[in-house]
Amino acid sequence: MRVLITAGGTSEKIDNVRSITNHSTGRLGCLIAEKFLNRQVTVDYVTTAQAKHPVENKYLHSYEIASTQELTQQLQQLLQKNQYSAVIHSMAVSDFTPAQTFSQENFLEEINHLFKEKNRPLDKEDLAQLTTTTTSDEKKISSDTEQLYLVLEKTPKVIQLIKQIQPETLLVGFKLLVDVSKQSLIATARESMKNNQADYILANDLAKITEEQHIGYFIDRKGQILGEKHTKEDLAILIAETILSQNASSYRR
Amino acid sequence: MRVLITAGGTSEKIDNVRSITNHSTGRLGCLIAEKFLNRQVTVDYVTTAQAKHPVENKYLHSYEIASTQELTQQLQQLLQKNQYSAVIHSMAVSDFTPAQTFSQENFLEEINHLFKEKNRPLDKEDLAQLTTTTTSDEKKISSDTEQLYLVLEKTPKVIQLIKQIQPETLLVGFKLLVDVSKQSLIATARESMKNNQADYILANDLAKITEEQHIGYFIDRKGQILGEKHTKEDLAILIAETILSQNASSYRR
Structure with missing residues (x-):
């Protein structure tokens, strides 16, 4: 057995x-x-x-x-x-597993850009764009920001x-x-x-x-x-x- | 000594x-x-x-x-x-320490609400509102969402x-x-x-x-x-x- x-x-x-x-x-x-x-x-x-x-x-x-x-x-x-x-x-x-990390500054930039581009309330597909178009390959996230935004995606x-x-x-x-x-x-x-x-x-x-x-x-x-x-x-x-x-x-x- | x-x-x-x-x-x-x-x-x-x-x-x-x-x-x-x-x-x-966790649905709701209210690109103070006005006292975050948004704040x-x-x-x-x-x-x-x-x-x-x-x-x-x-x-x-x-x-x- x-x-x-x-x-x-x-x-x-x-x-x-x-x-x-x-x-x-x-x-x-x-x-x-x-x-x-x-x-x-x-x-x-x-x-x-x-x-x-x-x-x-x-x-x-x-x-x-x-x-x-x-x-x-x-x-x-x-x-x-x-x-x-x-x-x-x-x-x-x-x-969940981390998919993307943004400094507060990066996050503002990305989300404001999204709103400007779409010019309507955002939906799930828009958010998906956030994690696929931006690249984060930082080896150690810099602590030089007031907030971090961590996007986590479901694991299988x-x-x-x-x-x-x-x-x-x-x-x-x-x-x-x-x-x-x-x-x-x-x-x-x-x-x-x-x-x-x-x-x-x-x-x-x-x-x-x-x-x-x-x-x-x-x-x-x-x-x-x-x-x-x-x-x-x-x-x-x-x-x-x-x-x-x-x-x-x-x-x- | x-x-x-x-x-x-x-x-x-x-x-x-x-x-x-x-x-x-x-x-x-x-x-x-x-x-x-x-x-x-x-x-x-x-x-x-x-x-x-x-x-x-x-x-x-x-x-x-x-x-x-x-x-x-x-x-x-x-x-x-x-x-x-x-x-x-x-x-x-x-x-950094976790300040707030949003399901994808909650996050969309909050961010769309913020944009509607401000009707201009968001800034750092607007984001601060996101973590102070919403309450999260979940004992175990539900996995019933495709993405999680985790906001982390700087520790002293x-x-x-x-x-x-x-x-x-x-x-x-x-x-x-x-x-x-x-x-x-x-x-x-x-x-x-x-x-x-x-x-x-x-x-x-x-x-x-x-x-x-x-x-x-x-x-x-x-x-x-x-x-x-x-x-x-x-x-x-x-x-x-x-x-x-x-x-x-x-x-x-």
Whole structure:
């Protein structure tokens, strides 16, 4: 049996010295990996330099990435090479990546130029022009301006790659919201399940995660809550045991 | 003898799950601290959770911060409490902090509204209105938009605090540029020395820093290059020895 686990948070470069980083300690992903390693399951572990790594183990293969683009390439390569019983995608992936940075002066110039040229309210296509016609290849953005305008563009949904390449694998997705009702968290998780063809979603709320506590709801394809756990350890056990028992029953069939 | 050393890179929150981070491993600051600790100098060490920390030592007092604001508060507190022979400010401090985030839709609405209201090319004051009149208290920015517009505002210059509170201390500043000529690097470092009332500046270029190599120029108040070193270890020795000998000579006086 072989599983693929992602953990930690991606970061997207603004310039050579600055990035936008998604915080994620990788601690839950790390615990999940340990549960599989304890059962002698081969684990391909995709993580970041900053995240917590599982202790070395002959069943563990680690791969470090930084950006969403590197993550995409690494997953494509692994998914094309190995057959996975399950993919547990706990990594916090950047939804946006910096496309363009303007000093306040540049930004005024560009936007005033656009308005003069169009002579009407601007629309989305006009804004797109802003990021494609101007060039920014600064190695380190000068701090010689009062404001910076950073335009970020959506990254492709990495999770959707997984079932595209391996429709048969069991996909566990993660949905993190911040300070919402349980109802709205579960509803969003169910939607995410459909959009990404996940088999399970771990739904959790940052406002309910502390050093000692991590409240999570593990939801199956029918949208039912398989379990509610209150610590990373219990969540890791629930996720690993669910996958392990699914795998065992698929062998029996 | 007591010194204050800062190391690592600050990060500025965009929302509860994302930050803009200045990359800095803190390795050079860590080596500098070790040189002082080896000479039984008390070191107050201000750093970040991600950066490399010196090994525990009875002369070492560590303080962790994340944002530029936290750094400012921590330095104010320490500088008011303790008298330092030197302050070695190697931390990479964010020049900008997120002031406002707009979805593409919001941004269009706001900017079109501004143009309609002013009916002339916009200026800096108009843009300031953009960040003060609109409210953004989103806990996690929704990814349900094609583009995000992030407006960043300049942070106060933390380094300038140091001599304001302790005019007598020896201040070592750091200037990092990316892929410039040696001449332009030295010129910028000299300017930074004047603006920040530093006594020494370590000027370095990210393009000349690799795993094994770290080229740096150590410049004194007169703008003279006291030394050029090619490794972090040699830079750390040069900086610590310069401060230690200055301190010894000031005792003899």
